[in-house]
Amino acid sequence: MLFNSYIFLFVFLPVTWILFRLASTFRLTRLAIIILMVASLVFYSYWNPVFVLLILVSIGFNYTWGRLLEAKAPPSRFLLFIGVAMNLSVIGYFKYANFLMANVCAAFDLQWSERDIFLPLGISFFTFQQIAYLVDCYRGITRERNVAQYALFVSFFPQLIAGPIVHHEEMISQFRRLRTYAMNYRNLAMGLGFLSLGLLKKLVIADSLSPWVKDAFDTTDALTFVEAWGAALAYTFQIYFDFSAYSDMAVGLGKLFNIDLPMNFNSPYKATSIIDFWKRWHMTLSRFLRDYVYIPLGGNRRGVLRRYLNLLATMLIGGLWHGAAWTFVFWGGLHGVLLCINHAARRLCRRFSFSVPDWIGWMLTFGSVVFGWVFFRAGSFGRAVSIVKGMVGLNGIVIGGGDLPDFLADALRALHVTIGKPAVWHYFGPHQRNLLIVATVVSLCLPSTWQWVHRQVGDRPTWQSAAGIAVALCVSVLFLGRVTEFLYFQF
Amino acid sequence: MARHRKWLRRLFAAIVLLITGNILCDILLQVCLDLEHEPLERDFERKVYNILVASKRTPRILITGDSRAERQIVPEVFQQQLGVDAVNVALRSGELVSIDKIFQRHGILETKPILVISATIFQVNDGAVDHDTISLDSVVALPWVDQMVLFRKKLPEMAYRKIQAYADCLETSLRGSDIRKKHYPEDGYVGVDRTLDASVNLADHIDLDPDEMKHPWYQDLRIDGKRWQVFREALGRLAESGSPIIIINPPSSPLWQEFSEGSFIDTAERKYSRMLDNEAARYPNVYCLDMHSGYRGAFTNAMFYDIQHLNRTGGTKLSRMLCDEIRRLKLLDDEPHRAGTLETNDEPLGIEDSFLSDDVACYQTGAGATLAVAGVCNPT
Numbered sequence: 034m035l036f037n038s039y040i041f042l043f044v045f046l047p048v049t050w051i052l053f054r055l056a057s058t059f060r061l062t063r064l065a066i067i068i069l070m071v072a073s074l075v076f077y078s079y080w081n082p083v084f085v086l087l088i089l090v091s092i093g094f095n096y097t098w099g100r101l102l103e104a105k106a107p108p109s110r111f112l113l114f115i116g117v118a119m120n121l122s123v124i125g126y127f128k129y130a131n132f133l134m135a136n137v138c139a140a141f142d143l144q145w146s147e148r149d150i151f152l153p154l155g156i157s158f159f160t161f162q163q164i165a166y167l168v169d170c171y172r173g174i175t176r177e178r179n180v181a182q183y184a185l186f187v188s189f190f191p192q193l194i195a196g197p198i199v200h201h202e203e204m205i206s207q208f209r210r211l212r213t214y215a216m217n218y219r220n221l222a223m224g225l226g227f228l229s230l231g232l233l234k235k236l237v238i239a240d241s242l243s244p245w246v247k248d249a250f251d252t253t254d255a256l257t258f259v260e261a262w263g264a265a266l267a268y269t270f271q272i273y274f275d276f277s278a279y280s281d282m283a284v285g286l287g288k289l290f291n292i293d294l295p296m297n298f299n300s301p302y303k304a305t306s307i308i309d310f311w312k313r314w315h316m317t318l319s320r321f322l323r324d325y326v327y328i329p330l331g332g333n334r335r336g337v338l339r340r341y342l343n344l345l346a347t348m349l350i351g352g353l354w355h356g357a358a359w360t361f362v363f364w365g366g367l368h369g370v371l372l373c374i375n376h377a378a379r380r381l382c383r384r385f386s387f388s389v390p391d392w393i394g395w396m397l398t399f400g401s402v403v404f405g406w407v408f409f410r411a412g413s414f415g416r417a418v419s420i421v422k423g424m425v426g427l428n429g430i431v432i433g434g435g436d437l438p439d440f441l442a443d444a445l446r447a448l449h450v451t452i453g454k455p456a457v458w459h460y461f462g463p464h465q466r467n468l469l470i471v472a473t474v475v476s477l478c479l480p481s482t483w484q485w486v487h488r489q490v491g492d493r494p495t496w497q498s499a500a501g502i503a504v505a506l507c508v509s510v511l512f513l514g515r516v517t518e519f520l521y522f523q524f
Numbered sequence: 525m526a527r528h529r530k531w532l533r534r535l536f537a538a539i540v541l542l543i544t545g546n547i548l549c550d551i552l553l554q555v556c557l558d559l560e561h562e563p564l565e566r567d568f569e570r571k572v573y574n575i576l577v578a579s580k581r582t583p584r585i586l587i588t589g590d591s592r593a594e595r596q597i598v599p600e601v602f603q604q605q606l607g608v609d610a611v612n613v614a615l616r617s618g619e620l621v622s623i624d625k626i627f628q629r630h631g632i633l634e635t636k637p638i639l640v641i642s643a644t645i646f647q648v649n650d651g652a653v654d655h656d657t658i659s660l661d662s663v664v665a666l667p668w669v670d671q672m673v674l675f676r677k678k679l680p681e682m683a684y685r686k687i688q689a690y691a692d693c694l695e696t697s698l699r700g701s702d703i704r705k706k707h708y709p710e711d712g713y714v715g716v717d718r719t720l721d722a723s724v725n726l727a728d729h730i731d732l733d734p735d736e737m738k739h740p741w742y743q744d745l746r747i748d749g750k751r752w753q754v755f756r757e758a759l760g761r762l763a764e765s766g767s768p769i770i771i772i773n774p775p776s777s778p779l780w781q782e783f784s785e786g787s788f789i790d791t792a793e794r795k796y797s798r799m800l801d802n803e804a805a806r807y808p809n810v811y812c813l814d815m816h817s818g819y820r821g822a823f824t825n826a827m828f829y830d831i832q833h834l835n836r837t838g839g840t841k842l843s844r845m846l847c848d849e850i851r852r853l854k855l856l857d858d859e860p861h862r863a864g865t866l867e868t869n870d871e872p873l874g875i876e877d878s879f880l881s882d883d884v885a886c887y888q889t890g891a892g893a894t895l896a897v898a899g900v901c902n903p904t
Contacts, residue, residue, distance in 0.1 A: 218528035225535065494531035503538030507546075511679045 034079035036228075036282045037235055039513055045076065050289055057214035065214055066181050069290065073188040077154070084153040087123075088188060094119065095163040096183045102170040103177075113171040117164055124160045127152055132357030155194040157354055159187050165325055166201040175202045182208045191286035195279050197297040197317040204292070213291040220288045222494060226486040227285025229502045232509035234482070235278035238475070240512070241468055242271040250410050250420070258430040261423025263465070268410045269403050270472035273302065276315070281482045295320075300481045302402070305394035307371040308379075310402060318354075322347050341376070345369035355409070360417055364409045371401055550686065551668060557693045563625040564660035564689050568615045572626050574706050575611050582635045584608035584856070587712075588623050589642030591616040592774035596834040597640060599711040601843035606856060612712035619647045620758040622661040633765035638855050640770045640846060644741075645796045648752040651744025653678055658751070660689045665754045674750055715836040722825035726783040734788045745792050748799065756803060763807040768855045770846070771804060773797045775815040775823050780831040793817075811853060819845075 034041045049072040056065035078085045098116040102108060125133075131147050138145035166186075169175040177183050186204045187193075207213055249256060249264030256264060280297035287294040297316050304310035311319050327347040333340040345366065352365015382388060404421065411417035422428055431451040480488070489498040553559075563569045575581065585608060587597045593614035602610035620643060627633050646657050653675055663671060663685050675682035730739070737743050762769060773796060784790045797814040804812035822845070827838025834842055850856060 218525050218532060222528045222531050222535070225532075490531065494527050496531075496534050499531050499534035500538050503535055503542055506539060507542045511683060513679075 034076050036279070036286070037232055037509075037513060041076075042510075042513070045072070046286070046289075053290060054216070057216075060214070062211070062214050063181065066185055066208060069190075070181055070185045070188060073185065073190040073193060076190040077188065077193060080154055081151070087153055087156075088159060091120075091123065091159065091163065092184050092187050095166060095187075096177065096180055099166055099170040099177055099183075102167060103173075108171045108173065110171075113167060116167045120160050120164050120167075124156055126150070127156055129353075129357045158196050158198060159193065161321060161325075161354070162198055162201075163187060165198075165321060168325055169201055175200075175205070177201065177205065189287075189292070191283040191290075191292075192294055195276070195283075196315075197280055197283060197295050198321050199295065199317065203295070207292050215291070217291050219491060220291050223486055223491050224285045224288030225506075226490040226498070226502050227281045227288060227482060229285075229505040229509060230482045230486065231278040231281030231285060233278075233505040234274045234281065234475075236509050236512035238468070238472055239271050239274035239278060242267045242274070242472070245465055246271050246410070250416065251412065253416070255428045256420055256423040257428050258423060258426045259432055261420050261428070263469070264420060265403050265407050265424060266469055267465075269302075269406050270469065270476065272406060272410075273298075273476060274472065277482070284483075296483050298481065299483065300476065302399060302476045303395070304398050305391045306379075306398055307368065307375045307401065310398055311368070311372070318351065322351050326350055337380075341373040344372050344376070348372065360408045360411055360414055363414070363417075364405050367401075367405050367408065371405075553690050554664065554668070557690065557697070559664040559689060559693060561625065561628070562693055562696070563622060563629055564664065564692060565615075565618070565622040565626075566692070568613075568618055568622050569626050569629075570704065570706060571615055571708060571712060572613045572630060572632065575613055575708055575712050576632060577630050578705070581609070581611065582637070583611045584637055585610035585640060585850070586632070586637040587612040587614055587640045588618065589614045589620075589640075589772075590618045590644050590647070591833065592644055592772075593640065593642035594618070594712075595714045595716055596642070596774065596839040596842055597846065598713050598715070598836075598839050598843040600713070601840055602847055602850075605844060605847040606850065608856065610711070612710075614642065614712070617656055617659060619659045619662055620755050620762070621665050622659050624758040624761050625661055627762070627765075633762070633767050636765065636767045638768045638770070638850065639762065640772070642772050642774050643755070643800065644774060645747060645793060646741040648747045648755050648796065648799075649741065649744075650674055650746040650749040650751050652740050653681065654740045655681070655685075657740045658685075660685055660692075662751060662754055664689055665757075666750055670750045713839075715839060716829040716833065717836050718829040719835060720777055720779065720825050720828040720830060722777075722779050724779075726779065726831070730783070732784065732787045732789065737789075742789050742792070745788065747792055747796050752799070759803060759810065760807075763810050766809060768853075769807075769810045770813055770849065771800060771810060772813045772846075773800055773816045774832075775819060775834070775842070777823070777825050777828040777831045778820075779825050779828075781820065811849075813846075813849065815842075 034045060036042075049068070052068045052072075053065050056062075056068055074085055074088075077088060095116070098112070098119075102112055102116070105112060127150060130150060134145055135147065137143075166175065166177075170177075182205055183201075185208060186199075186201055189204070192199060246264065246268045249260065250268065277298040284294045284296070295317055299313040299316065301310055301314035304313050327343055330343040330346060331339055332343060346369075348365045348369030349362060350365070352361045352363070352368070355361045355364070378389075404424070407420050407424070408414075408417045411420060419428075429451060430449065432445070479485075489495065490502070576583075576586075583599075585599070585602050585606070587593050587599060587602075587610065591614070594612065594616060597612060597614070599610040599612050602608065620641065623641065633639075646652050647662070649657070652658065663682065666674060671682060671686075672679075731737060734745070759769075759771070773793070781790075793816045797812075797817050800812045801814065804810040823834065823838055823841065827834055827841060829835040
């Protein structure tokens with residue numbers, strides 16, 4: 034079931050909310066938890082009921098293992114290892130088995146035909162969330178006594194499929210507090226605000242960019258300069274508006290049930306450095322990688338060189354987490370290298386008391402991120418390289434300039450720019466160009482959804498914001514027929 | 525908390541206001557602007573106006589419909605073969621409902637010309653509601669609830685099309701109709717000289733699985749619903765004028781026929797032909813010519829420029845065949861051969877054996893230019 038579908042918005046959500054409120058009104062908090070848990074499993078089973086078994090087994094195993102870890106004093110590192118290994122083996126089978134076998138067989142020149150393994154939705158999210166839970170149990174940070182609450186922590190439908198990735202303690206404490214079951218109009222208002230703006234971002238901007246991205250990335254044609262930049266920028270904005278919209282909707286849905294989910298995006302394209310970018314992009318994944326990979330590897334405590342190696346390893350794992358392909362590994366590695374360069378440059382700047390102007394930092398950061406997204410989206414390494422070639426002008430520059438004055442056209446021709454209609458696919462159609470401009474303005478000049486909703490709905494609710502949200506909701510409903518999945522579902 | 529309660533009340537009021545306001549505004553505009561009678565396909569009206577009204581021409585034979593008539597039926601052939609004036613006022617994506625509205629407005633049917641109309645399946649498919657597959661005239665001809673049902677998956681498209689219609693109509697009422705002068709060579713016929721490359725494997729380009737079909741004509745194929753009703757009503761109004769009407773389900777290339785044989789598309793096309801047949805049988809002056817199921821073998825791949833459209837050679841041949849049918853039906857003598865439907869199994873008149881065998885030879889060699897698969901992908 035998709036957040037942007039009629040069945041979710043007009044059947045599943047109202048029914049679940051009413052049942053939850055009824056149970057809460059009569060102070061049946063356990064029942065309220067069970068209602069949310071069952072609803073979450075129904076939500077998950079909508080794609081493929083068989084995989085509900087997988088998530089139930091995973092919940093059962095991790096809950097039991099967590100209890101075992103809590104019971105051991107001192108905590109058993111061996112038990113933790115087994116628990117984490119079990120989780121990794123499940124995700125390894127579903128997500129990485131084909132990739133691993135294909136590469137091993139290629140290395141040893143063996144025959145291998147790819148197996149038809151269906152990737153269960155959200156497996157990366159709920160597996161990593163539970164690995165974090167086991168580690169927290171081992172560290173003594175969290176304890177769990179209630180299996181229904183634990184099951185809800187893993188399966189809570191707003192964040193089950195694509196995050197935000199949450200810690201056990203931050204969710205369980207909310208399930209336990211009585212305030213969660215009281216009617217809270219502020220949360221209700223903010224929830225509707227987040228949900229409406231998320232729908233608007235997804236349905237109007239991200240989905241409108243989607244066909245052009247597909248056309249450009251899924252063809253084998255060599256894209257010229259303008260086409261390649263058009264494709265890369267379209268995907269840059271598509272993935273941001275798609276994923277941040279999902280996160281906004283998740284936060285909004287959480288608020289409707291008085292559950293605060295953490296912020297996942299903070300205007301990442303406004304970042305003036307790669308370090309800043311990773312503090313703003315998919316913040317809960319960055320937090321997970323920092324707490325459960327980077328710091329256990331030694332973080333910055335073992336010298337500069339080791340720090341850089343840790344950063345690189347963390348980002349490679351982050352890349353691989355997104356998908357079983359070398360393009361993802363390369364993307365992760367690229368960001369790892371950029372982070373190392375960024376840290377090294379900061380040290381140098383500090384030593385020489387020099388600071389890079391923000392606009393230069395922004396240009397470098399945004400440019401690097403756009404190049405990175407090309408590898409992230411491309412179906413193969415070869416295709417990514419072909420698009421990057423186009424972006425640096427190696428496939429020629431063709432611009433649509435039928436109305437250019439002769440002198441300008443001559444000057445451009447002297448610079449080896451071809452005037453005419455780009456061959457396959459181009460971004461100078463007014464509709465495409467305008468949408469890219471809108472996406473740029475929204476992501477660079479306007480406050481993030483989080484800031485706007487907190488300020489305009491949470492702190493100072495005005496009639497203007499009510500009207501704005503109403504318009505966003507109505508426009509989104511108009512676009513609801515065009516159902517497309519969220520990009521992050523594949524991860 | 526009270527502030528947020530008030531905010532939620534305002535939000536609810538704003539949503540109700542927006543929804544009811546939009547619906548009321550839409551219904552009021554549709555009623556007040558009399559969209560049911562106002563032709564909204566301006567390019568179509570411009571062609572009719574320039575060729576017929578501005579020049580005060582009253583041809584005996586009037587060719588109209590969509591691109592299948594625009595690019596496949598040659599007025600000159602009618603003039604030569606039958607010795608009467610003929611013009612082609614067909615246009616890409618032209619629908620029967622637009623033809624009816626434009627002809628009524630300009631009194632085109634007062635002289636009772638013979639109407640030769642191409643009617644392709646897209647215009648009765650309820651699943652085809654993209655920009656190029658449904659005209660504004662069709663949109664506003666539907667009752668309000670049917671519009672919502674038909675466009676339920678593409679509401680923004682409907683909103684956009686209706687805003688276009690209202691803006692156009694308001695502009696017309698303020699400034700008057702702006703029908704610019706335009707010259708249409710060859711009496712409105714658009715000939716294409718290219719030849720289809722029959723060596724192309726269509727399976728590489730088109731998936732005939734109904735779930736995978738991306739072509740807007742055939743995607744979500746539902747042909748006996750709301751748009752069919754609009755089509756029937758328009759045909760009824762045209763028939764009432766008393767003009768003889770030959771309505772054609774146009775031919776397609778052997779390449780396409782072989783490829784789609786037995787598929788859901790073929791089934792739907794045959795069903796559509798039967799529906800046209802039955803509808804024609806309701807009127808004494810309407811004749812249906814099913815060139816999808818009948819006349820197979822009459823056209824070769826060399827007579828097409830893409831898999832759906834005849835080139836100039838094919839168009840000339842189709843026009844000759846139509847002349848023969850008009851003669852056979854004695855439509856020019858004001859004494860029809862018989863009412864109702866043409867027998868599609870009849871041997872087409874005017875096909876000399878030598879001509880046919882030449883064509884078969886051409887088809888077998890399959891020589892020609894590149895296949896415009898876009899011809900399948902672009903609606904008429």
